[in-house]
Amino acid sequence: MRAISRPLPFLLSIPAALIFVIFLLLPLLGTLILSLQDFSLATGIRPVYELANYVEIFSDSYFFDIFARTARIAVFTTLVTIVIGAPEALILMRMKAPWRGIFLLVALGPLLISVVSRSLGWALLLGGNGMINQALMSMGLIERPIQMMYTEFGVVIAMSHVLMPFMIIAVMTTLQRLNPQVENASHSLGAGSFTTFWRVILPQMLPGIMTGAILVFAMAASAFATPQIIGGRRLKVIATLVYDEFLFSLNWPLGAALAMLLFAVVIVVAIGLNRVAEGYFARMYK
Amino acid sequence: MSGRNGFWALLFHTVFVIFVLAPIVVVCVVAFTPEGYLSLPVNGPSLRWFEALLNNRDFVSSFQASLLLGTISATLAALIAVPTAIAIVRHEFPGRTALLSLCMSPLMVPSIVLGVAFLRFLSQIGLGGTMVGLVISHVIIITPFVLRTIMNSLGSLDSALDNAAASLGSDGMTTFRRITLPLIAPGILSGWVLAFINSFDEVTMTIFIASPGLTTLPVRLMLYIEDSIDPLVAAVSTVLIVLAVLAMVILDRLFGLDRMLIGTNDADKDK
Numbered sequence: 001m002r003a004i005s006r007p008l009p010f011l012l013s014i015p016a017a018l019i020f021v022i023f024l025l026l027p028l029l030g031t032l033i034l035s036l037q038d039f040s041l042a043t044g045i046r047p048v049y050e051l052a053n054y055v056e057i058f059s060d061s062y063f064f065d066i067f068a069r070t071a072r073i074a075v076f077t078t079l080v081t082i083v084i085g086a087p088e089a090l091i092l093m094r095m096k097a098p099w100r101g102i103f104l105l106v107a108l109g110p111l112l113i114s115v116v117s118r119s120l121g122w123a124l125l126l127g128g129n130g131m132i133n134q135a136l137m138s139m140g141l142i143e144r145p146i147q148m149m150y151t152e153f154g155v156v157i158a159m160s161h162v163l164m165p166f167m168i169i170a171v172m173t174t175l176q177r178l179n180p181q182v183e184n185a186s187h188s189l190g191a192g193s194f195t196t197f198w199r200v201i202l203p204q205m206l207p208g209i210m211t212g213a214i215l216v217f218a219m220a221a222s223a224f225a226t227p228q229i230i231g232g233r234r235l236k237v238i239a240t241l242v243y244d245e246f247l248f249s250l251n252w253p254l255g256a257a258l259a260m261l262l263f264a265v266v267i268v269v270a271i272g273l274n275r276v277a278e279g280y281f282a283r284m285y286k
Numbered sequence: 287m288s289g290r291n292g293f294w295a296l297l298f299h300t301v302f303v304i305f306v307l308a309p310i311v312v313v314c315v316v317a318f319t320p321e322g323y324l325s326l327p328v329n330g331p332s333l334r335w336f337e338a339l340l341n342n343r344d345f346v347s348s349f350q351a352s353l354l355l356g357t358i359s360a361t362l363a364a365l366i367a368v369p370t371a372i373a374i375v376r377h378e379f380p381g382r383t384a385l386l387s388l389c390m391s392p393l394m395v396p397s398i399v400l401g402v403a404f405l406r407f408l409s410q411i412g413l414g415g416t417m418v419g420l421v422i423s424h425v426i427i428i429t430p431f432v433l434r435t436i437m438n439s440l441g442s443l444d445s446a447l448d449n450a451a452a453s454l455g456s457d458g459m460t461t462f463r464r465i466t467l468p469l470i471a472p473g474i475l476s477g478w479v480l481a482f483i484n485s486f487d488e489v490t491m492t493i494f495i496a497s498p499g500l501t502t503l504p505v506r507l508m509l510y511i512e513d514s515i516d517p518l519v520a521a522v523s524t525v526l527i528v529l530a531v532l533a534m535v536i537l538d539r540l541f542g543l544d545r546m547l548i549g550t551n552d553a554d555k556d557k
Contacts, residue, residue, distance in 0.1 A: 009377035027407035121309025222396030
């Protein structure tokens with residue numbers, strides 16, 4: 001039972017409300033305004049309000065290529081986490097103690113390890129002199145090292161590793177709510193393992209996969225550390241480009257406009273996927 | 287799920303485990319190399335790079351800065367989250383949903399956008415590159431984690447306890463101090479730990495607002511890696527990995543990592 005409205009809940013809310021309005025909404029609003037302003041090395045930032053930065057981004061193919069690359073990397077990363085993470089979540093769910101606990105730590109534990117350390121691990125594995133190339137060459141499978149660092153392939157692999165726990169958590173959360181007897185029912189009605197998986201288990205996993213996909217896509221599209229380490233200076237994505245504009249080119253308004261566009265794309269895609277998913281599930285469970 | 291894992295499932299699982307552990311293990315192994323370059327320690331392990339790390343004042347001071355920043359930020363976040371959670375879970379008032387969305391919204395904003403926003407904002411109010419500025423920005427991004435765990439704890443409490451205390455003559459403050467607070471203490475603690483870890487590991491936003499004189503450990507590591515990758519960064523990462531594994535084991539013993547991350551079945555029963 002909730003207490004009826006009195007001054008108490010407002011008093012309790014004041015600290016959080018003030019802090020989040022002043023230190024979150026104001027800075028974000030400031031960034032939006034900054035993205036409308038003008039910059040040159042001679043004059044610095046000029047307080048004008050125009051859409052010149054956005055026009056520049058939309059009319060220059062240099063920016064378009066980077067947006068396209070960011071989208072490509074985010075989409076493939078999402079697909080890899082689905083293809084690997086969803087089955088693995090099911091496998092983990094079916095494990096018995098103590099294995100379940102141990103492998104949950106293995107699967108989810110990396111979340112607690114710095115993303116910089118995990119990306120560094122992939123740099124050591126994927127490099128020209130890296131462990132994967134050395135192993136393949138010593139086995140005589142390849143003669144020259146395969147280029148994996150500074151490629152989209154390398155970024156996708158490392159980023160899938162970094163974001164995998166989120167997909168597994170999302171799918172497992174959904175699986176946990178299921179009634180295990182449904183699977184037995186399917187078997188007892190004569191369905192084989194494949195049919196049971198395809199017709200009974202997979203449809204029940206889909207909401208979790210969808211939640212995970214939205215989360216992974218949003219984080220992959222705006223990821224900074226992994227593309228910076230694996231992609232290097234040559235393979236720019238939006239986040240690393242924003243970083244360059246702010247700390248090297250010093251064109252803060254252009255960097256702010258890029259960040260705002262990235263933010264908008266992530267929000268639109270997340271809301272769009274959510275709508276699609278809700279519509280789909282609404283029809284399915286009607 | 288009642289099904290069993292067949293041969294192919296276990297094979298898949300094995301490949302998955304290798305995929306997850308390979309980059310982490312490689313870092314830890316390379317850190318023990320006796321050579322001056324990246325290589326496996328084929329001639330026996332050496333602590334040479336860990337010694338170099340202890341003598342590297344940049345890394346040591348960023349480590350201290352990260353510990354201090356994480357501790358202050360997580361504590362402030364918990365102090366903000368407790369009254370907010372009570373207001374949202376226990377009371378009905380206009381703006382309740384808006385407050386919840388506002389406090390959870392940092393999870394929705396990409397870190398890179400927050401980095402840009404804070405860089406500009408903090409330099410405008412004269413807090414650029416200061417500890418106060420770092421604390422403000424970290425409190426904003428980690429409060430959602432504490433808020434969520436405290437709200438879960440509060441939600442699973444029986445509100446009859448409050449009525450019982452009141453009927454026995456306890457006033458609101460005493461009930462909070464003697465009944466509610468002890469009962470939600472585990473939630474506050476696990477939220478604090480999650481918040482601390484998120485502050486300690488944050489790099490994307492912090493790289494924008496750290497200054498050469500005041501830098502956190504992951505940012506220092508990131509900036510170093512941008513220039514060169516040598517066994518020293520593997521040694522730093524190994525220290526971070528060992529700390530994370532320790533945190534993981536402690537969290538798992540105290541609260542159950544799966545319960546913290548995937549959510550309990552109890553939470554579902556309430557709905």
